[in-house]
Amino acid sequence: MSRIITAMLAVLLLASCGGGYKSPPRNLDNACSILAQRPEFRKAFKSTQRKWGVPVHVQMSIIYHESRFRADARTPFRYVLGVIPMGRQSSAYGYSQAIDGTWKQYKNETGRRSAKRDRIKDAADFIGWYATESYNRNGIRLTDARNQYLAYHEGHTGYARGSYKSKSWLLRISSNVEARSRMYQSQLANCRKLRL
Numbered sequence: 309m310s311r312i313i314t315a316m317l318a319v320l321l322l323a324s325c326g327g328g329y330k331s332p333p334r335n336l337d338n339a340c341s342i343l344a345q346r347p348e349f350r351k352a353f354k355s356t357q358r359k360w361g362v363p364v365h366v367q368m369s370i371i372y373h374e375s376r377f378r379a380d381a382r383t384p385f386r387y388v389l390g391v392i393p394m395g396r397q398s399s400a401y402g403y404s405q406a407i408d409g410t411w412k413q414y415k416n417e418t419g420r421r422s423a424k425r426d427r428i429k430d431a432a433d434f435i436g437w438y439a440t441e442s443y444n445r446n447g448i449r450l451t452d453a454r455n456q457y458l459a460y461h462e463g464h465t466g467y468a469r470g471s472y473k474s475k476s477w478l479l480r481i482s483s484n485v486e487a488r489s490r491m492y493q494s495q496l497a498n499c500r501k502l503r504l
Contacts, residue, residue: 309484317395332377339368340499342377349377349394360436364392365433365496366453369489370460373481374405377428381405403431413437442467468473 320397333345343350375381379402399408402425406414414434415423423430442448442459446467450456459467461478472478 333431336372336377336385337491339365339495343370343496343499346428349428349432352432355429356432356436359433360450360451361441362436362439362456363493365489365492366439366451367432367458368492369374369485370432370435370457372488373457373485374400375403379403379428402426403428404434406431409442410438454486456486457482 333342335341343353351429353367353437356362356367357364366396371377375433382399400406404425407426411434412424415421416436416437418433420430420433420438423433425431425434427431436459439450439456442456442464445449446455446459448467450457455467458472458478461482462471466472472482
């Protein structure tokens with residue numbers, strides 16, 4: 309009997325080390341590796357590209373910069389006097405780091421009532437919806453990762469007002485989003501087996 313219990317405990321211990329579905333893929337600098345590790349990502353990104361016209365590499369770059377592909381990503385806590393937690397910096401959550409209000413708007417406008425921010429297919433669809441709104445409201449091409457990210461971060465109204473222009477840190481990040489998007493695009497063009 310003790311052998312069975314020992315074996316069950318060993319299996320449970322090994323299973324707990326697996327990282328679970330919320331852990332990010334390894335080698336985030338290689339788009340082919342990411343999609344090979346997570347076939348559900350490939351399916352979600354391709355579906356969003358077909359539905360909304362947002363290229364896979366643009367979606368991947370935005371998700372990388374928002375959550376590093378962590379399903380349960382959250383903003384850090386704020387502290388008073390450096391020790392007393394006062395809640396998180398914002399309600400941003402999940403792969404896309406969508407905030408509560410924008411996520412609710414997305415669900416209402418698309419009819420996707422059961423969508424969840426920690427599910428890749430829903431997060432990718434959200435990015436497609438938001439990018440399409442950015443195109444409709446501000447004329448930002450769906451392939452323009454830099455300006456799509458600026459609108460994503462600042463909101464459609466903030467982008468139209470140019471609120472990002474005084475934020476050198478955000479301009480630097482948006483340039484990084486564009487560079488990563490190009491890198492992912494180049495890698496995806498050479499992926500074998502994935503047929504993107």
